[in-house]
Amino acid sequence: MRQVSGDASVLRRLNSDAILRILRGRELATLTELAAAAGVSRPTAEGIVEELLADGWVEECAEDERADRQRGRPARRFRFRASSGHVAGVHIDSSSLQVMVCDLVGEVRAVRRQPLPADTPVPDRLSAVAELVRLAAADAGLTVAELAVVGVGTTGVVDGEGRVVKSIVLPGWTGLHLHAELSARLPAPVVVENDMRLAVTAEHWRGAARGCDDVVYLFAADRIGMGLLIGGRVHRGAHAASGEIGSQPNDNWSAFRHVMDYSMAVEPGELRGGRQSAEFAVGRARAGDEKARLAVREFGRALAAGLITVVNPLDPEMVIIGGDLSSVGDLLVEPIQEVLDEHCLYPPRAVVSGLGGECIAVGAVRLALDHAERLLFTLPA
Template sequence: MRQQSGDASLLRRLNSAAILRVLRESEVATLSELARAARVSRPTAEVIVEDLLAEGWAEECAEGQDDRRRGRPARRFRFRAGAGHVVGVGVGGSRLRAMVTDLNGAVVAARRASHHPSMPAGDRLDAIAELVGAVLAEAGPAVRDVTAVGVGTTGTVDGSGRVVKSVALAGWTGLDLRGELSRRIQAPVLVDNDMRLAVLAEHWRGQARGRQDVVYLFTGSRLGLGLLIGGRPHRGAHAASGEIGRQAGDHWRAYRHMTEYAIAVEPGELRSQREAAQFAIERARAGDEQAARAVGDFARQLGQGLLTVVNPLDPELVVIGGSLSQAGDLLVEPIRKLFSEACLYPPDVAASGLGGECVALGAVRLALDHADRRLFTQPS
């Protein structure tokens, strides 16, 4: 919301923030409803709403035919979500994704670009800034008008937006990612670990809506883990939550079941770990029993690795996310069966519907939370 003039009273600013917040939370509201919810007089609400209309933060709803039949109806207003925009960026091992949304989270534009893990850090930073510029050019708003840019990246990320350690991207360890991107993008930049943002996205718009304690397993070209505890993404003592590390019994080397299958079926075809997994999943869905066994073995070994987290954490739900979540019940059912045998309170297991967009979508939510604090928090 635009800053009030220097002589505006604190009470006026408090009331303006309250009215705007009520508008955001309501689909449609009359002046009387706004005044009652914000605990201000109706004349005060009317003056504030006129200001919000002039500034573009609110819009008046058109009258319907039924309204005209009743005579002069009460004026109705709603929050104008298109008055501001945020950007969410996902930085993966080989792909960059970016999306622009309005302040209600409706996607206006989305783009992706490929990059190589060995790309110099400076080139990757430039590629991120170029992708943000390109997706905003498609969406309409200028970079300087964006409320915030959220960025999710692989690696351990501290509270200042610095990448403490990354084994997936060259030159990323020790990088002040927030600072470097802020020099390239003329908008507020926020940075966090990709798995924390993925589980945030699930809690916002995915399988974890309404859940408080969730384990999120990312499956794609690599494995990652996100934890939702008490309804909030867990950071850990060293901001390293989401980094799996080594597992006893090499449980996280489960991909070998599907890579060995792909090599046995087509020995002359070179595939990445993810491509081999997708090949096996497609063949299993087509009825290949050998492929189905390979996918089942993969799922069971994932489940065995998850037990070391699930049993002590006691979550309500385990979400299988990332690009391999398209396997659906081929992954979910073996894990669910294992949990029923090995857990005192077996959690539900579900495949994510967010696919590879989960990190960028979580980065959008991170940026929207920043926008909410900036626009709707009452000033002190």
């Protein structure tokens, strides 16, 4: 932590933070522009920029990039040096791990993915996460210690301290202090969040929910999950347990049975889970099987019935279908839109996520970037 020795240092650090923030918010800026925007004198701005140049946070743009160089002596222009820092986003799924390394403006530098069975022992899974972060960082020419923050998205209910309060898909995961365990294995600051909330974060940052305030996000893959964007913010809930469908007394969210019934009827010997049954039915539907088409349609309508239990009370502008089953696309969206149109006073538009299987890693990167900003741009206490 940087030492702050008095009021003058504090002021200088504040001004320095201000100028760095201004540079992050635009392409290029001259000293005159920076001084005006930060409310400091031009010599003060110049002194700060020289320091930021020396520390590697800022770079001067080259002469030939200056559009106005014909008009006499051009003003020096500066920009934020995106490669001055990097973060990693990690997705711990029931069947795989994924790591994405990005620079401070979110440009992807490396991606690594690895299958990992659900029954992998907890210590092995934790080691595998640490190793995959190390490999992805190396792909980007970095050590783990050079990462500003590692953001981690995991299946399960995650509390404010990064403890997994409940996981039904990963054995041994319930009760795990994931933040502490990964902090012990990674020489970088770690921040942990529930995967559904990161998927919504990703949609809001770079997906279908850009510019939206109220969105219900449906995650359809091995299981059904939900994420909520409310009033422009990802909803956490009173115990950070938002988005859980949980056990429900009525017939809500029992959508998989339609495709599982179909799979059992067609190939009784083949035991398929919900997702496999859905993929099987979708394949046969695309090949022209009418019964398969009906089963997929009923699957979509049942998902919509579950969605309506929250869409009617929340009144969102959009429903996003994400997760691996979003690749089913129109076959799923059409029956969902149909049921929304039948039952909602203001039917939200149902759209398929364009982020695919990477959405949670992307959300973990955004989480890491937000955390990095707080670490980098905050005065020590």
